[in-house]
Amino acid sequence: MKKLALHWWILIAMGLGVGYGLIATQFGATQHVLEYVKPIGTLFLNLLKMIAVPLVLFSLVAGVASLNDSSKMGRIGGKSILLYLGTTAVAITIGLLVVNVIQPGSGITEEMRENISSGYTADATERVEAAKDVSMIEQLVGIVPTNPFGALAKPNMLQVVFFALMLGIALTRLSNKRNTAHIVEVFDSLADAIIEMVHIIMKIAPIGVFAMLAGVIADLGKNPEQMVELLGALLWYMVAVVVAILIHGLLVYGLLLKTFTKVGFREFYRAVIPAQLLAFSSSSSAATLPVTIDCVEKKIGVDEEVSSFVLPLGATINMDGTGLYQGVAAVFIASVYGPDLDLTQQLQIVLTAALASIGTAAVPGVGIVMLTIVLSAIGVDNQGIALILGVDRILDMCRTTLNVTGDALVATIVASSEGMVHPPNKDPSPEGGS
Numbered sequence: 001m002k003k004l005a006l007h008w009w010i011l012i013a014m015g016l017g018v019g020y021g022l023i024a025t026q027f028g029a030t031q032h033v034l035e036y037v038k039p040i041g042t043l044f045l046n047l048l049k050m051i052a053v054p055l056v057l058f059s060l061v062a063g064v065a066s067l068n069d070s071s072k073m074g075r076i077g078g079k080s081i082l083l084y085l086g087t088t089a090v091a092i093t094i095g096l097l098v099v100n101v102i103q104p105g106s107g108i109t110e111e112m113r114e115n116i117s118s119g120y121t122a123d124a125t126e127r128v129e130a131a132k133d134v135s136m137i138e139q140l141v142g143i144v145p146t147n148p149f150g151a152l153a154k155p156n157m158l159q160v161v162f163f164a165l166m167l168g169i170a171l172t173r174l175s176n177k178r179n180t181a182h183i184v185e186v187f188d189s190l191a192d193a194i195i196e197m198v199h200i201i202m203k204i205a206p207i208g209v210f211a212m213l214a215g216v217i218a219d220l221g222k223n224p225e226q227m228v229e230l231l232g233a234l235l236w237y238m239v240a241v242v243v244a245i246l247i248h249g250l251l252v253y254g255l256l257l258k259t260f261t262k263v264g265f266r267e268f269y270r271a272v273i274p275a276q277l278l279a280f281s282s283s284s285s286a287a288t289l290p291v292t293i294d295c296v297e298k299k300i301g302v303d304e305e306v307s308s309f310v311l312p313l314g315a316t317i318n319m320d321g322t323g324l325y326q327g328v329a330a331v332f333i334a335s336v337y338g339p340d341l342d343l344t345q346q347l348q349i350v351l352t353a354a355l356a357s358i359g360t361a362a363v364p365g366v367g368i369v370m371l372t373i374v375l376s377a378i379g380v381d382n383q384g385i386a387l388i389l390g391v392d393r394i395l396d397m398c399r400t401t402l403n404v405t406g407d408a409l410v411a412t413i414v415a416s417s418e419g420m421v422h423p424p425n426k427d428p429s430p431e432g433g434s
Contacts, residue, residue: 010277013206014213021217030218038215044208047201048278048287053155055194055290056312057164062187063309064168065180073172076414080310083410084318085354087256091248091402092350095324098244099331100346104236161316191308198290202274209281216393237332237388241395244324245402253409261416263300271299272408279404283396288404289315296408303420307411314407321399321406326353326374329388334380345378352378 024033064073143162145151151159171180254265275292279285285292293311296302327349334341341349352374388395415421 009206010209010274010281013210014277014281017210017213018217020210021214024214024218033214033218037211038218039211041208041210041212041215044201044204045212045282045284045287047208048282048290049284051194051197051201052286052289052315053152053160055191055293056160056286056315057152058187058191058194059293059308060161060164060312061168061171062184062191063305063307063312064165065171065184065187072418073169076306076309076418077313079414079417080313080410081317083413084314084406087248087252087406087410088318088320088323088354089350090252091244091320091324091406092327092353094248094252095241095244095327096331096346096349098247099240099328102236102240102243103335104240104332161313164312195290195294198294202291205278209277212281216397219393237328238395240332241325241328242398244328245321245398248320248324249402249405253405256409256413260413261421263412263416263421268300268409268412271295272405275404275408276401279400280397283393283400285315285400285403285407288400292404292408296411298424300408300412301422301424302411302415303418303422306415306418306420310411310414311407314410318406318410319403321402323353324402325395325399326371329371330374330378330380333375333388334378341378348378349374 020037021033024030142156143159145156145159145163148159148163150156151163171183174180257263257265257268272292272295275288275295278291279288282288289311292315293307296307296311297304330349330353331341331346412421
C-alpha cells in the first residue's frame with residue numbers, strides 16, 4: 001500500500017481537529033479542549049518558533065556571504081524587494097476593489113454594531129493602546145538593533161534580518177583579505193542542521209495541527225450564541241477577504257508564474273501544500289519558514305543560495321495577505337462608523353498598508369495591531385477594530401497562507417531569473433512529497 005503523503009495527514013488532522021472542537025462545543029466540553037488539547041498544539045507551534053529565529057540568522061548570513069559577487073547579491077536583493085513590495089501593493093488594491101463591490105458594512109445596523117462591539121471593546125482597547133504610540137518613523141529607526149542578542153531574544157525578526165544582512169556583507173568584504181570560507185561553512189552547516197530539525201518536528205505535525213484547530217474552534221465556541229450572531233453579521237466581510245485572497249493567490253500568482261518561470265501552476269501549488277497547511281493552522285509565517293524553505297528547495301528545486309536569502313527576507317517584509325486584509329478591514333470599519341472613503345483616502349490605504357505590512361512581525365494576530373496605523377492614517381476611530389476581532393482568528397489563518405505562498409513564489413521567480421532552479425527528482429520524499 002502506498003504511504004500517505006504528509007500533506008494528506010495534515011489535511012485529515014485539520015478536519016478531525018475542527019470536528020473535535022465542534023463536538024466539544026456542542027457538549028459543553030470546551031474547557032477540556034482548552035486545558036488539555038490546545039496546549040499540545042501550542043507545544044508544536046513553540047517547537048517551530050524555537051528554530052525560526054536561528055534559521056533566519058544562519059541562512060541569511062550564509063546566503064549573503066556565499067554571494068561573493070556583490071553585483072549578484074544586489075540583483076537578487078533588488079528583485080526580491082521589488083517583487084515583495086509590488087505584490088503587496090497589488091494585493092491591497094485587489095482587496096479594496098473587492099470590498100467596494102461587495103460592500104460588507106452596508107448590512108450592519110446600529111443595534112447589531114453595539115451588540116458585537118460590547119463583547120470585544122476591552123480587547124480592542126488593549127490592542128489599540130499597545131499600538132497607539134507606534135509611528136512609521138519609529139518603525140524605520142527600530143530596524144537597527146542596539147543589541148543584536150536582545151533582538152534574537154525578543155525576538156524582533158526585522159532587527160535579526162538587518163543584523164544578519166550586515167554580518168553577511170561584512171564577511172563578503174572580509175573574504176578579499178583573508179579566507180572566510182570556513183566561517184561561511186559553519187553558518188551553512190548550522191542552517192542545514194535546523195532544516196534537519198524541521199524534518200524531525202514535522203513527524204508530529206498532524207497531531208499538532210489537530211490540537212491547534214480543536215483549540216481555535218473551542219475558543220470561538222465559548223459563547224455559541226454570540227459566535228453565531230457574530231459570524232452572521234460579519235459573513236460578507238469574511239467573504240470579501242477570502243475572495244480577494246483567492247483572486248490574488250490564484251490569478252495574480254498564476255500569471256506571475258507563467259510569465260517569469262517555467263514552473264507549472266499545479267506543480268508549484270502541489271509543492272507548497274505542506275507549508276500552506278501549516279501556515280493556515282499556525283497563523284505564523286515565521287513558524288512556517290523552515291517548512292517553506294524545505295518545500296521550495298526539495299520540491300521546486302530552487303537553489304539554496306537563493307532560498308536562504310529570499311525566504312527569510314520574505315517572512316519578514318512580504319505580507320501580501322496582511323496588507324490585503326488591512327485594506328478590506330479599513331474600508332469595512334469606515335463604512336460602519338462613518339461616510340464612505342473617497343479615492344484619495346483609499347490610495348492612502350494602499351501606501352500606508354504596504355509600509356505597515358513591512359514592519360509586521362510574522363506571528364499570529366499582530367496584523368490587527370498594525371491595522372491601527374492604517375485606520376489612524378485615514379482618520380477612522382481605532383475602536384472600530386472591536387467589530388472584527390471575533391472573526392480575526394479565522395481570517396488570520398487565511399492571510400498567513402497567502403503570505404507564505406507569496407514568499408515561495410518570489411523565491412521561485414528570483415531563482416528562475418538567475419537560472420538557479422533545478423527541478424528535483426519526482427519521486428516522493430520520505431516525508432511525503434507531492
